[in-house]
Amino acid sequence: MLAAVLLAVSLAAAATAVTLLVTRGGEGSDTQAGREEVMAQTEQFMLRMGTYGPDLLDDSGAMPDYRSGVKEVITSKFAASFDKEAGAAEQLVAQAGVSRVPDVFATGVSSLDEDSARTLVAGSFTDTYTVKDKTVPQEPIPFRIEVSLVKIDGEWLVDDFSPVTAGGAVPESGDPVPAPSDTTSTEGTP
Template sequence: MFRLVLAAVLLAVTLAATATAVTLFATRGDQAGEIQAGREDVMAQTSQFILRSFSYGPDLLTDDNTMPDYRERVAEIITPKFKADFDKSAGAAEQLVAQAGVERVPDVFATGVSSLDEDSARTLVAGSFTDTYTSQGKTVPQEPIPFRIEVTLVKIDGEWLVDDFNPVSADGAAPTEGTP
């Protein structure tokens, strides 16, 4: 009788463990897929931010020496809070383009996610900027400038938007002088 009861208890424990394992596996698979999709979304938005905000040149300049298309394409992917800061720095880019014919083209090598939750994320992006400028009617190319930038994103109304960014030096600290 004891063996029969023991066999029944072991069978019940085995069935319960199997059911729990199957449930956990199915649930975790969905969560892992959602997490990976979120990671891919923030990495794509980070790349878009770098490509849009650091790509400019004389072809974007209007008669009043502004770049409204440049400002608009960046504004589409940043938060309203960050837009105020961006508008200030966009003036410097417009001035460089108008005065020296500067053209900047970024190349993104890699993007990674350092933290991610439901409504905020931090990413790290590495690449290089290639600048050219006009001197005496000739285009002068410059050596590519490597960069590493930490980007902060927030989710607003279901869309990831860039909320801030900071250059990162090789030792992990933000540089004290210069800009990317």
């Protein structure tokens, strides 16, 4: 009788352990999928926001494809702020022939729940300028940025971003359009 009770307890414990492993494994893969999703959206945001140049200008000196590409990955709240600042990039491109290309080195997740996330992204921006019909490349400008995302209707969207460190060439919160750096300094907004 004692052997039967021990066998039943052992089987129940084994079943519980298997259930916990399966449940945790499922949550782990859901969590990993969520992490990968927010990191991918963060990278898309940086690539879209940090890529512009004369080829995006229309006849009026605006960059409608640039604006719409960025707006696809940001919240409407953030889009209002972005619209106010996008003109600065358009003006630099139209007047100085500025081009910018980002290179994202790494992204990571600092926090994640079902409807909000914070990510960290590091990389560099490479600018070129047109001076007397000659393209002048600049040294890459490093950036480290914390990005806030929210999940709206099942889609992760960027809601804000801010520099991780005070120094270096990173945009400040509320300045969503990276502007070219001064050629003599690495401080300021990208």
